[in-house]
Amino acid sequence: MSAIVQFENVGLRYGLDSETLSDVSFSLANGGFYFLTGASGAGKTSLLKLLYLAQRPSRGVIRLFGEDVVTLPRDRLPGFRRRIGVVFQDFRLVPHLSAYDNIALPLRVAGMEESAIDAPVSEMLNWVGLGDRGEARPATLSGGEQQRVAIARAVIGRPEILVADEPTGNVDSDMARRLMTLFEALNRLGTTIVVATHDLPLIAQVKGAQMMKLDKGRLADPTGTLRYPPRSQDRQ
Amino acid sequence: MASRANRKAAVAARNRLLPEGRVAGPMPWIIAIMMFLTVLSAAAGLGLSTAVRSMSADLAGRASVQVVEADAPARDRLAARTLQALRQTPGVRAADPVDPAALADQLRPWLGDAASSGDLPVPALIDVMLTPGDTDAKVDRLRRQLAGLSPKLRIEPHAAFLLPLAGLLTALGWLAAGVVLLMVLATGAVVVLAARGAHDSHRGTIDVLHLMGSTDVQIARLFQRRIGLDAFLGSALGFAFALLVIILIGLRLSAMGSDLLGAVGLDTRSWVILALLPILGVLLATLTARWTVLRALGRSL
Numbered sequence: 428m429s430a431i432v433q434f435e436n437v438g439l440r441y442g443l444d445s446e447t448l449s450d451v452s453f454s455l456a457n458g459g460f461y462f463l464t465g466a467s468g469a470g471k472t473s474l475l476k477l478l479y480l481a482q483r484p485s486r487g488v489i490r491l492f493g494e495d496v497v498t499l500p501r502d503r504l505p506g507f508r509r510r511i512g513v514v515f516q517d518f519r520l521v522p523h524l525s526a527y528d529n530i531a532l533p534l535r536v537a538g539m540e541e542s543a544i545d546a547p548v549s550e551m552l553n554w555v556g557l558g559d560r561g562e563a564r565p566a567t568l569s570g571g572e573q574q575r576v577a578i579a580r581a582v583i584g585r586p587e588i589l590v591a592d593e594p595t596g597n598v599d600s601d602m603a604r605r606l607m608t609l610f611e612a613l614n615r616l617g618t619t620i621v622v623a624t625h626d627l628p629l630i631a632q633v634k635g636a637q638m639m640k641l642d643k644g645r646l647a648d649p650t651g652t653l654r655y656p657p658r659s660q661d662r663q
Numbered sequence: 664m665a666s667r668a669n670r671k672a673a674v675a676a677r678n679r680l681l682p683e684g685r686v687a688g689p690m691p692w693i694i695a696i697m698m699f700l701t702v703l704s705a706a707a708g709l710g711l712s713t714a715v716r717s718m719s720a721d722l723a724g725r726a727s728v729q730v731v732e733a734d735a736p737a738r739d740r741l742a743a744r745t746l747q748a749l750r751q752t753p754g755v756r757a758a759d760p761v762d763p764a765a766l767a768d769q770l771r772p773w774l775g776d777a778a779s780s781g782d783l784p785v786p787a788l789i790d791v792m793l794t795p796g797d798t799d800a801k802v803d804r805l806r807r808q809l810a811g812l813s814p815k816l817r818i819e820p821h822a823a824f825l826l827p828l829a830g831l832l833t834a835l836g837w838l839a840a841g842v843v844l845l846m847v848l849a850t851g852a853v854v855v856l857a858a859r860g861a862h863d864s865h866r867g868t869i870d871v872l873h874l875m876g877s878t879d880v881q882i883a884r885l886f887q888r889r890i891g892l893d894a895f896l897g898s899a900l901g902f903a904f905a906l907l908v909i910i911l912i913g914l915r916l917s918a919m920g921s922d923l924l925g926a927v928g929l930d931t932r933s934w935v936i937l938a939l940l941p942i943l944g945v946l947l948a949t950l951t952a953r954w955t956v957l958r959a960l961g962r963s964l
Contacts, residue, residue, distance in 0.1 A: 481874055483964060501964070502878070509876030519871050523682040535676055536875045 429493070431457040431588060431619050432478065437487030439473055439644075446485070447473045448644045455621065457587075460614045462630045463623040465641035471623040472516060472592055474641065478621060479513045479590045480504055492587070509537055512586030512618075514594045518577040520565040526576045527552065527561035533584040551579040554609070556602075570597040578606060582613060589613060591622045595629060607632055680872065681865060681885050690857045690890070694850065694897025695904075698944055701846040702905035702937055708839030709933035715832045722821040724756075724793040726802055728809065729817045733784040741813055742787040748812055754794050754801045761788035791818070798822070847947065854890060854948045858955035861886055869960070879960040887953040894948030898941035909937075 432455040439448040448470045455461055465471050476482040477489060480496060489496050491507060499507070512533070520529050531548045535541075552558050555575035557568075565573055574597045581589060589610065595603035603626070611633060614620050624630065630638060640647040728745060732738035742760060749758035766788060774783060793801050802820045809816040822829075862869065872882055913928070929937070 479874060481870075481964065501961070504964070505873075505876040505878045507876075508874055513874060519867070519874075521680070521868050521871055523868075524679060528676070528679060531676070532680075532871070533875045535680075536872065536877045536881070541676060 433490040469641040512581035514591035516592040691897035695901035698901025704842040730787040890952035891949035
């Protein structure tokens, strides 16, 4: 199975501060399910930002879908970003848009016909249990509801990579289980999943997932971090 | 039908990506003021240019011959001889004596009734119209010819009287054009500031759109549409008020009955230029907004 993400000696520095990420090297198999763990401030969110192309590294090489994205021209980035779904830690819902319009955002950005948007968005709203709250603005939704909208928005475009930063932080354990079930279903359809979380029971829930641990900006024990065999290898 | 409805729905959905309402606060009002002043300046410039053209056409090839003789019967005899000589001169299309009564009427505001009493030696005037082309040389020839006829004859081309006024009107016309240019630059600057402000205040939404895969052009289109609408509103308002003022000034000028002020008018070409100003204003605002937002987006990843 080919690598969909490759980091080689990646370093990230904000301004003149010391490096937030240092010498990070790893490779994610296409169709794998990965958890990223580490203490607060270990650099999980920074690593995810590099992954979903919100940031370029200070050094090193990052390859996504087989192409070096560090030197990629700006005008080619949107095409790559449309292949990546992101659940932000702070949700980043557009405040003046309804839950429905927030979820429809990636489809509209990708230029999907308006008539083709309603069915998947309604289905997704129902799936995250917000079927009757489609017209609600984010400010009127609870933290958990906002997170569910953010997750629905991230997965609606059937991304090739799904990146989620603490996606279960604001939902109850039942919803957390349902979300993981959705992620696993997406994973079975071929989406590579990367979830940053502190929630160890959640990690244990997904059989065959692999785990990377960040410690002070470095991958702890780089040779032994992939704790479980990749799902892609299971299949082979 | 369905596809049109679909397109409308898509446009409406896309337009919702920025909050409803104006994006740049008081921009329509500022644009309205700018457009008001621009249209007035342009109208002044175009009106003065029409006046200069009309004056030049009226004065080109015309001259006055003065018969400066204190003795009235001798003046009348000399005027008659001069008139006859002028009418036989090549290059003179027409020569007509100015009615002494009309001349006295024009002098009355300064000289009172003495102008027509005969006590004051008012020169006799002959209005000369030359054939077209090479006016200066023809006037010089006439001057020499009249000097041979009598030393009491003088000739003055009309253009010489009004040359300083025509120069002043031309300068005022250029000044108006300069004001229009400054207004265009100021409008562009206002739009740049408004677009930057709008971009900054919607930074969160823009970041999300970027991370979803929106291109810079997709995002810039949202802003240029909103700012274009604001500019349309402001331009229409400013143009309407300016039009009202121009019409009122035109009515006042006509009522004054002055030949000089009456020449300050707007022909069809001028009205077309004025009507194009709001359209150009909207175009300028839209393109400036697009350029500003694209530049700002270009600085992010």
